Amino acid sequence: MRGIYVRVLIVVAGIVLGVVAYHVQIDNLGVGTTTNRAAGGVVAAWASLAAGMAIWSRRPGNWLGPLMVATCFALLARQLRYSDDALAFTVFFALGELGFALIAHSALAYPSGRVTDRNERRFLVAAYATAIAFPLAILLVHDEGVRLRYFDPHPRRSLLLISGQDGLARFLEDAYTVVAYGALAALFILLVARRLRRATPRARWILTPVLVGVVVAALWAVYNSVIAFSAGPPPSVSHNIFWWQIVGLIALPVALFFGLIRSRLAHADVGDLVLRLDKTPPGEIQDALAQALHDPTLEVAFWVPERGEYVDAQGRSVELTADGHGRAVTRLEHDGEPLAALIHDSTLRYEPELIEAAAAAARLALQNARLQAELQAQLVKVKESRARIVAAGDEQRRRIERDLHDGAQQRLVALALDLKRAQGNLDGRADPEVEGLLAAAADEVKVAVEELRQLAGGIHPGILTQGGLAVALAALANKAPIPVTVDATVDRLQPELESTAYFVASEALTNVAKHAHASSASIRAFVENGKLVIEVSDNGVGGAAADGGTGLRGLADRVEAQGGRLRIESPSGGGTRIRGEIPCAS
Amino acid sequence: MRVVIAEDSALLREGLARILVEGDFEVAGQCANADELRDAVRRRRPDVAVVDVRMPPTHTDEGARAARELREEYPEMGVLLLSQVVEAAHALALFSERPEGFGYLLKDRVLEIDDFLEAVRRVARGGTAIDPDVIAQLLGRPRADDPLSELTPREREVLALMAEGLSNRGICGRLFLSPKTVEAHVKNIFMKLGLMPASDDHRRVLAVLAFLRS
Numbered sequence: 001m002r003g004i005y006v007r008v009l010i011v012v013a014g015i016v017l018g019v020v021a022y023h024v025q026i027d028n029l030g031v032g033t034t035t036n037r038a039a040g041g042v043v044a045a046w047a048s049l050a051a052g053m054a055i056w057s058r059r060p061g062n063w064l065g066p067l068m069v070a071t072c073f074a075l076l077a078r079q080l081r082y083s084d085d086a087l088a089f090t091v092f093f094a095l096g097e098l099g100f101a102l103i104a105h106s107a108l109a110y111p112s113g114r115v116t117d118r119n120e121r122r123f124l125v126a127a128y129a130t131a132i133a134f135p136l137a138i139l140l141v142h143d144e145g146v147r148l149r150y151f152d153p154h155p156r157r158s159l160l161l162i163s164g165q166d167g168l169a170r171f172l173e174d175a176y177t178v179v180a181y182g183a184l185a186a187l188f189i190l191l192v193a194r195r196l197r198r199a200t201p202r203a204r205w206i207l208t209p210v211l212v213g214v215v216v217a218a219l220w221a222v223y224n225s226v227i228a229f230s231a232g233p234p235p236s237v238s239h240n241i242f243w244w245q246i247v248g249l250i251a252l253p254v255a256l257f258f259g260l261i262r263s264r265l266a267h268a269d270v271g272d273l274v275l276r277l278d279k280t281p282p283g284e285i286q287d288a289l290a291q292a293l294h295d296p297t298l299e300v301a302f303w304v305p306e307r308g309e310y311v312d313a314q315g316r317s318v319e320l321t322a323d324g325h326g327r328a329v330t331r332l333e334h335d336g337e338p339l340a341a342l343i344h345d346s347t348l349r350y351e352p353e354l355i356e357a358a359a360a361a362a363r364l365a366l367q368n369a370r371l372q373a374e375l376q377a378q379l380v381k382v383k384e385s386r387a388r389i390v391a392a393g394d395e396q397r398r399r400i401e402r403d404l405h406d407g408a409q410q411r412l413v414a415l416a417l418d419l420k421r422a423q424g425n426l427d428g429r430a431d432p433e434v435e436g437l438l439a440a441a442a443d444e445v446k447v448a449v450e451e452l453r454q455l456a457g458g459i460h461p462g463i464l465t466q467g468g469l470a471v472a473l474a475a476l477a478n479k480a481p482i483p484v485t486v487d488a489t490v491d492r493l494q495p496e497l498e499s500t501a502y503f504v505a506s507e508a509l510t511n512v513a514k515h516a517h518a519s520s521a522s523i524r525a526f527v528e529n530g531k532l533v534i535e536v537s538d539n540g541v542g543g544a545a546a547d548g549g550t551g552l553r554g555l556a557d558r559v560e561a562q563g564g565r566l567r568i569e570s571p572s573g574g575g576t577r578i579r580g581e582i583p584c585a586s
Numbered sequence: 587m588r589v590v591i592a593e594d595s596a597l598l599r600e601g602l603a604r605i606l607v608e609g610d611f612e613v614a615g616q617c618a619n620a621d622e623l624r625d626a627v628r629r630r631r632p633d634v635a636v637v638d639v640r641m642p643p644t645h646t647d648e649g650a651r652a653a654r655e656l657r658e659e660y661p662e663m664g665v666l667l668l669s670q671v672v673e674a675a676h677a678l679a680l681f682s683e684r685p686e687g688f689g690y691l692l693k694d695r696v697l698e699i700d701d702f703l704e705a706v707r708r709v710a711r712g713g714t715a716i717d718p719d720v721i722a723q724l725l726g727r728p729r730a731d732d733p734l735s736e737l738t739p740r741e742r743e744v745l746a747l748m749a750e751g752l753s754n755r756g757i758c759g760r761l762f763l764s765p766k767t768v769e770a771h772v773k774n775i776f777m778k779l780g781l782m783p784a785s786d787d788h789r790r791v792l793a794v795l796a797f798l799r800s
Binding site: 402405406409410411413414416417418420421424442446449450453456457461462463465466467468470471472473474475477478479492 | 594595597598600601602604605608639640645646647650669670671673674675676678679693694696697699723724727
């Protein structure tokens, strides 16, 4: 409640001071001004007040509102300083130049209300210092007999006068004109240009209209500085410059206000969004929101409750640490539960209504999209686990095969060797029955070793382990009932890749033998574009299909589990070509 | 003859060492992995190394790779590889155009102690010892225009033993044939296959293997 009283009080003070300022100008600048010009100056100040109060009430936390209100009072002070009264003259002359520094401050603080850039801060410190120091210095040396720039011939008495120094006062006035209207205004234009160049697309979209307005005003200041030293402009030019200034002073607060609450204007876009989202497939909701919010960099992340994290439309997890670097995150909720998050240009943070409106419009579509993203996320999980299951199965087979060969088989061979040696050492000196038993035992062990090898080979082809894919494929071709040529240019690869490629070739050759009625076949294996390619072709009858119970389905599953794919070309009567492509790291 | 053994199973390594010693070999080193093998060969300069294809750490083809390096570095030394499984393709890939001083046998062959010792001696002398299974695979390969079909069963047996690396005398011993008979078979085989008669055992193995792998 107190806030409202304060604001009402400020508005009343602004209006009263405006009226006073009007009369001060009419009464004291009889020669130099007209009622129109006096009224124009007051209206320009009131424009800042109106825009400042409006921003203040809509964006209570944003310093831009108070800054613009202060601008209003500074602009009024500039008019009140024409008073004949010594106290009013002294006080308002001291404050009268602050208005331009405040305008620059507002423009640079737009839209966040804060100036964060170091160079911009330095500039503002310089601008405020200039706007305070020069008038105070002039007041110290201004003798009432001398006419001040922009003032009528009536004498004004400074209460701060130490000693009248006409030359120095004149010099200070000139210097101030050059520094403030010339150098600082030019610097300000450079800062604005730099800001536009560096801005994100969305920030540029917001900033451009406002800052172009400001630059026009600043150009006026520079021009003013230049003509101040010429013989004195013809009255018509001076007249135009004055009204240009008034228009600029009114346009700037209006532009800042509308720029900041553009969300109100963007409602048309958002309303359009509601209609469009109805027909937007979930995958494109991000584009639709980006368009409606004028932020091409906008990303949507969906909340997946089971995983307790955000994912993108493809189901990949997304970190929401984007604050800073011109990025900001807005979290959307539904019934108190997280729904989605928008990762967007940080300038959107100053238009919460726009985001809220867009989010409200998109809520239903977002919920749909979220469900789909959740599904995608589950699919990614399933794919990953499928690959892991296959890899684990392979790994286990390899390990069993290895354990059989390197454990049991070695021990059995060693055992048989001992039996053989025992037999040899006896050399006919022992009981023939013992010798017979030893020989039989040694033979039994030999058979066991052979069986063990067959068993291990059935679990995992040992030749693949110790010879690699190229050798194992050649071995496979050697065993085929028809001539099979092998062209394998691969080196050793990761074991699961070798296994998958080997099983593709093995299964394909089995099919060739069983179904193809082919007279020859060929196997090719090579690495191309980061993929291991395994290809088995024959010149048989064709007509093979993945769903024909030929084991091709299982093969395709296996290849796909490793992120690859299996293609089967088998036109009836035209031979069969089975090609597996599996991504590999090397 | 000096021999170095590389075999990761201690039990089997000891067994191998014992039968080699009993077969009048001097066992100059017993190694449990490929690094020890390289080291032993460099320091002891054996006539022959008996090497397990699979050894730690990965139990894939450490032994075979070490053997290939050592064959390049010491061409005079024979290398006999013992393999858990034998495949013709693997054998051909391993001896890579140079069957001299090379052997590739299934591990269980050590149980035929005399044949095994003979194979080690052959390889040590620069000869060849290829596993019978490998030769059987090469002989059994389907061929479009098969000159092997013209051989008699006995001639096929002799061809297989030639391909394994055996000399005429070795073949006589295995097949219980007289040297004259074996010589006659060899002559016939070379004629039927259209091969140039070879004067020594090395060239004969080369010619036969070249024919079989073609």
